[in-house]
Amino acid sequence: MARDLTSLFDPGSVAVVGASDDPAKYGHAVASQALRAPGRRPVHLVNRRGGTVLGQRAAESLAAIGEPVELVVISVPGAGFEAAVDDALACGAKAIVGITAGFAEAGPAGLARQRAVADRVRAAGAVLVGPNCLGIADNTTELYLASDRFAPGGVALLSQSGNLALELQLRGAPHGLGFSRFVSLGNQADVTLVDLVADCARHEATSVIAVYAEDFGDGRAFAAAAAAAGKPVVLLTAGRGSASARSARSHTGALTTSADVVAAACRDAGVELVRTPREMTVVLAGLSAPARGRGSAGGSRIAVFTDGGGHGAVAADAAEDAGLSVPELGADVQGRLRGVLWAQSAVGNPVDLAGMGEQDPLSYAGTVGALLAADEVDGVLMTGYFGGYAASEGGLGGGPAGGSVLAEGETRAAREIVGRLAASPKPLVVQSMYPQSPSCRVLAGAGVPVFDATEDAARALAAMTAPRLAGASRIAPLPAPAVPLGDPGYHGVRALLASAGVPFPAAREVTDEAELLLAADDFDGPYVLKALHLLHKSDAGGVALRLPDRAALLAAYREMHARLGASAYSVEAMADLSDGIELIVGVNRDPRFGPVAVVGLGGVLTETLRDVAFALAPVPAGRAAELLRGLRAGALLDGVRGRPAVDVAAAAAVIERITEVAAAHPEIAELEVNPLLVRPDGALALDARAVLG
Template sequence: MGRDLTALFDPRSVAVVGASDDPAKYGHAVAAQALRAPDRRPVHLVNRRGGTVLGRTAATSLTAVGEPVDLVVISVPGAGFEAAVDEALACGAKAIVAITAGFAEAGPAGLARQRAVAARVRAAGAVLVGPNCLGIADNTTELYLASDRFAPGGVALLSQSGNLALELQLRGEPHGLGFSRFVSLGNQADVTLVDLVEDCSRHEATSAIAVYAEDFGDGRAFAAAAAAAGKPVVLLTAGRGTASARSARSHTGALTTSADVVAAACRDAGVELVRTPREMTVVLAGLAGPARPGAGVRTRGRRTAVFTDGGGHGAVAADAAEDAGLEVPQLGGPTQDRLRTVLWEQSSVANPVDLAGMGEQRPLSYADTVGALLDADEVDAVLMTGYFGGYAASEGGLGGGPAGGSVLAEGEARAAKEIVAHLASAAPKPLVLQSMYPGSPSCRVLAEAGVPVFAATEDAARALAAMTGRRSPVDATGVPPLPNPAPPLSDPGYHGVRALLDAAGVPFPAAREITDEAGLLAAAAEFDGPYVLKALHLLHKSDAGGVALRLADRDALLAAFREMHARLGAPAYSVEAMADLTDGIELIVGVNQDPRFGPIALVGLGGVLTESLRDVAFALAPVPARRAEALLRGLRSAALLDGVRGRPAVDVAAAAAVVERITTVAAAHPEIAELEVNPLLVRPHGALALDARAVLR
């Protein structure tokens, strides 16, 4: 169910502690905003000096207000913060918005103060946003407790940056984007990003949730909340490209960056991950713009018809659509025949569909073509691009249109209205427009009907990708539940890790650990050659020359041992049966314990070239076999799995089953920082783990 945040977003009364007449103080801005809706609920201004603030009598303390206060905003110097919190709780506050800074962000002492305050708030049955936040707003309940106004709309904005929130407000205005709520996250001492996502998912007036976060707190819980939200979640985050701060001791650790982890979590949870405020605005314009028939329906189909009135725009738009993950297939015969009935002979009907000048002869051909494409079963979405809007722009004095364009402008306006009519009558499918004149009257007709309109082709393609759910059904698989913790691994050595994985059903070749020649000969007698000899307790055995392969018999094994031991002096070695590598492909399977998102799995092309090729994919662990197979088939080198140049196809299903077992073991052992099988040899029939290592926290 989640936490009850009613007192935070729809309180019965509000008090601003630290309200001020000084425009330089934040208490002034918040008080001024709070007074925008004085009839909705009582608003009390508190200033320790009393007097008047913004023309209203100020109480000298919360106690002096003389009645319970549901929500208290605290904007006072840090030295008086704890006392203000205690007084708010004593006066019956059920929600506190703490604007005061100087806590966790200031160091260990501030963190200790912050934790103590949060504990007192929770013990009193109240909730706390912040500290170190910039306030909140809820347009649906006329609650204005931030320094700036936010235009009403359907987006709930949860942000750790005030300036970014303002930029999103400015960028969203041309697209008709507005906000149901705004919350400055602050330090998340009590109310967390997860709490807010869960509450906004239940908020009927919120159609999409936009998040800017630098600190996810419990990232896995965030991903789970987003996956369960039932409405789009769009994430902008910073620091995605920095490598993990932990010193990597495996290929898995060396290959995994913060960007990989966040991208994997977002993909599995169905979150739209964006890189810039502009991209966030573009995606929100597609997902949460003005309502139209079928708005909010995110199809899984990616078959996109590109419709243009100029070959250049069509070619550029087709490339942009494919870059965004959409498909631009050639249209089938029946659809092409239907288009020929509404277009003239020189028009192209294959995809991109090009009017080839017919728009100037008959402006309604724009609407006829859009209608035919929306009706086609083989089309999931339409990207319209080019000059549309230019005729009305010329008539409106915006320039660029042909001479004597008033007739064309009128025809274009009728076409825009007809397109809107097609949207209302056709099956719900996304339509996005890129126009050279996005502000023209014709484009505004479409925008007001809920069609996202953009000036840039790449923006139109990105919005359409978000609206169509550009991922295949296996991509957004949700957040897998963690298995119950297993007893901690007592032996993190090579054979201890092998035993752990073997017990989970991961197959290995026969092997024995030895320390001297007598043990080596005894091991060789237990199974036939050829043999493999490995020096144990080395970080990268192959790089150090600690692996000898294809040792035909016991004499070759003994000679290799003597040479390797003289050179490396390892404390122990492993004698193993040599696997048949003839028709196999080497993969890597690893799991990292991320401090925010928990176990993160990596699969990819393995062996000694793992870090050089970097052909890997990531997912939240544990990874079900079906998901693992999809990850493997999504690799750049996936064609190798199905056989090339006369090599047979390998058993991808067997590999996927082993991936599930390995990642489940790792997820059940949080004490293991890194677990890796490399290589996992996949053959035409079955898979075999040839090496394994674990690094404890």
């Protein structure tokens, strides 16, 4: 259920407890900001010494104000925080912002204090941001309760770092980026990142939600909220390269890192995952452009348009690195371009003016218009010298002699490009050697993202053309918890999966020669013999394949038992491996995101090849098929060099069943089927392992 945060972002009155005239204290910075809009709502300053603060009378306590206060900011030493919270609740506060530090981040005792405070706040029907946060701001309601000013705009910034928020503000200024809201997340004792994403999704003035998070809390709930937001969410996070805490007793555990988990969650939720503040700024600049919401179906086919071959080639590479495609344009489109350009222009893609811009600056606009009108083009990346003619006239050190005529023509071309773009549902991004030139400012002023770096332009365009999810369609709900697994051994896991419809060869567990021979009578050879209760049985020499008859099976058992001395063995019918491909299907339970599936090439070389894909579990069959076909070796599934195609639909259905089982058993830390044999006539699980948490 969505929480009502109206009192947090649009309170009727505000008090700053710990307001100070001392610039070294945070209570001074917050109080200074709070007084920027005194006409919007009453702003009360509280200092235990009373007197005046920042030229305004300060109350000695909240009670001394003499009237209820809806939102209270607390910036006092740690020892006085709980008492200040109690005073705020007593005076009717419905929202509290806790600046004070020294709670969960300080250790177990601080965590216990924090939980107790949060319980009191919730019991009173109020909400708490923090503690250990740096404040909030909402430009749409003139609420300024953070130390920094944020230029108004459409980006809601939710950050665990104040310095990073400041950097994003500084980087965004040249692109005209502004902010609807800023919230410092702090320790998320009560109001969580999930609550804030959901509230910003409902906030009409917010067009993009930007998040810097180190602790997601409930990562799966964050992914679901982001998927359901109905507007872009951009995530910058830290610690992607370190492995999550896990037992790693299976291939699945060894393959999965926290980076894989976060990336999988973002893919499933449609979140734009970025690696640096610069990349976040680039993506935000693209998504904040007026054309951002057009063409919601998305599409990765882009046209590169240049006035020089070098820039075109570099831009095409950058586009493909960003996940875009730069296909050769069709004959009809090339014909239309020939009608706009001169003979030496290249029209295949990249499209190159080849000097025509100096003869006819309006050729820039004509070419952009033709490309935007092409059905086979989803977006346009214009790169190179555009802006240089006007830069020369504007004294920016660019452009050839000839000056004013070319500059005026280029500026007219910029205005015409803006007109062509207004009539198109497709995005245009520009890379220019002269991004601050008058003509580029015309483009930027109309909402066209302009960058000085080719890779930035390509990344922005990739974000602008990415399809947006309609709700949480790729995050399947977790099933209800099932009866806990009683037997985590090999045959117990097989039975659990088989009961869910996962097919296995016939098998029987044995502990001595007599049971071995009885098992051989249950089904025909050839046989497989496995030593149980060993990690990585193949590596230990605990698997014997293609045993043709009872005699061979008995001989293999005697040799293996003498060498390994295992307490139990499994006798199984040998599967037909011809024309088959071995896959791995695993599920690892992440402490933040819950069950995460890994799907890829299986067998003994799984960890070496590392051709795997990740998704939040459970994984519906349709999504499973996408993961399989997206593997580097995905083409093998459709048959190569005379090999037949395998039954991808059958494999996908089994993947769905395996991941459903894992998701329904929270006591299972890792569940793995390796290999899952997929053949032209179906799929068969050949081995299984579970690790309890």
